[in-house]
Amino acid sequence: MKCKAAIAREDVAEFGWSEVELDEPRADEILVRIAGVGLCHTDLIARDQFIPVGSPAVLGHEGAGEVVKVGSAVTKVGPGDRVALSFRSCGACRSCADHMPSYCQHFGGLNMSGARPDGSKAVRLDGQPISSNFFGQSSFAEYALAYESNVVRIDDDEVPLELLGPLGCGIQTGAGGVMRSLACPAGSSLLVVGGGSVGLAAVMGGAVQRCGTIIVVEPHAARRDLALELGATHAIDPIGNDVAAAVRDILPDGVDYAFDTTGRPDSFAAVLASLAVRGHFGMVSAQAADTTITLDVNSFILAGHHVQGIIEGDSDPDVFIPELIAHYKAGRFPYDRLVTTYPLADINRAIEDQHAGRCIKAVLIPDHGKGAAHD
Missing domain, CATH: 3.40.50.720 (NAD(P)-binding Rossmann-like Domain)
Structure with a gap:
């Protein structure tokens, strides 16, 4: 499918805004329509290649949205489910078995390599593959591909979907x-x-x-x-x-x-x-x-x-994110007070405002259907 995405390019301080092609979900992948994505310091050090993701790239790792389509091997979620996206883990190593997936022995390859484990890339710009799969999502886009290990199904519909993303990392x-x-x-x-x-x-x-x-x-x-x-x-x-x-x-x-x-x-x-x-x-x-x-x-x-x-935070997202939502609903964890929303296309203004202290947590909202093309 075609969609709009923010593009990080080598030696360019600002993100670009372009149409890209996103692969259809493979058997183990989940296509998510992004409702909102948090802006995190980790995205910026990846843009600057301190994390050598490769450039150009679609970054973003605090996404939330609605499942559109799932691959044949996916059983955790289905179309229409509300999900928050977090980091990816293998689910099989000792740390994952101990419910400490943030210390997964394959964390780097699954989250920061800029590609799937087989080396393929899920996004193309002008017909050429570019770095993707950042934290198993690359959610600075209207749509993203994610995985069972990094989607958290949110059955509660009282929390605005676009605000769920920052729970996945920062x-x-x-x-x-x-x-x-x-x-x-x-x-x-x-x-x-x-x-x-x-x-x-x-x-x-x-x-x-x-x-x-x-x-x-x-x-x-x-x-x-x-x-x-x-x-x-x-x-x-x-x-x-x-x-x-x-x-x-x-x-x-x-x-x-x-x-x-x-x-x-x-x-x-x-x-x-x-x-x-x-x-x-x-x-x-x-x-x-x-x-x-x-x-x-x-x-x-x-x-x-x-x-x-x-x-x-030593978090098991499937356990901890619902716990934080429960605290939020009870008034004990009003994290929404930190959030300022921006159109995803205004990502560079959001970065400037966050650096200047004019906002605390920027959440970027894709403007689906305006200036974007979809197949």
């Missing part, structure tokens, strides 16, 4: 980092560095966990204010302030748990200086710049600190 990363990876217990203290969508999802996750103290570090005043509305008890502006000293003014013994979304070495240092004895430090952000972390081994050992890398 929101589940932040919330899952606190609720699953760190598993912060009630009454514990939590430091969240970064007040973007991942960080604010972590704040809401801390509130769901009933953390006693939640401190957010964020330079944008509006985001600090929103964090306080979403459950943070304290907010620190890192500009011109000693973050560790500010944290210890609040909690002299330091924080039990810390969650960094920035990937910045100066943030790592501040977090480590803020941790209580036996404190836990989780980090999630992948960056193109130097992210080397320096540890004072003696201090690290004597304090019994734990440092943990986290992918996708």
Whole structure:
């Protein structure tokens, strides 16, 4: 079929907007009409080839929509089902068997290779194959091909379909980092560095966990204010302030748990200086710049600190996404307050606004039928 898609090209800072040809679904594939797709930092570092997906490419990995057609081997969903799309996993390795699919031994090949496992590409531009299958979806388009391992059927129709996509990556990363990876217990203290969508999802996750103290570090005043509305008890502006000293003014013994979304070495240092004895430090952000972390081994050992890398909030999407939806419906997880919607064709404006702090989480809405051709 033909549809419109945002195209990432090598050495071009902005996405293009073009008609492409999308393959018919193979036996194991699911054709989804995209209702909305979140804009994530991972898409941008893939556009810039820090993740070597190959260029040109159709990216996008926080899609949601309605199933149009399924291959002959698909039994999990059928035409008309509402689905949120997440990362792809093999379902057979030890991590997948342990319900930890974000650590699938084949994660890189299934999600970041720019092709199917057999090397074929599902999208053509001007008759030539281009990189596709990003996170098993490539959902910066009107339609996408997905798989049973990365579609989550959403039977509840009360949540707007276009808002479900961010649950598949950024929101589940932040919330899952606190609720699953760190598993912060009630009454514990939590430091969240970064007040973007991942960080604010972590704040809401801390509130769901009933953390006693939640401190957010964020330079944008509006985001600090929103964090306080979403459950943070304290907010620190890192500009011109000693973050560790500010944290210890609040909690002299330091924080039990810390969650960094920035990937910045100066943030790592501040977090480590803020941790209580036996404190836990989780980090999630992948960056193109130097992210080397320096540890004072003696201090690290004597304090019994734990440092943990986290992918996708240690989430099993089939379990965790419905859990987040239940919290949302109960008013405990108002992630929609982070969202600003844009037409998918305005992806470059959405990126600019997100970088400038004018929005927190951009969700891109395909404009089906206007300026697009379909077979």
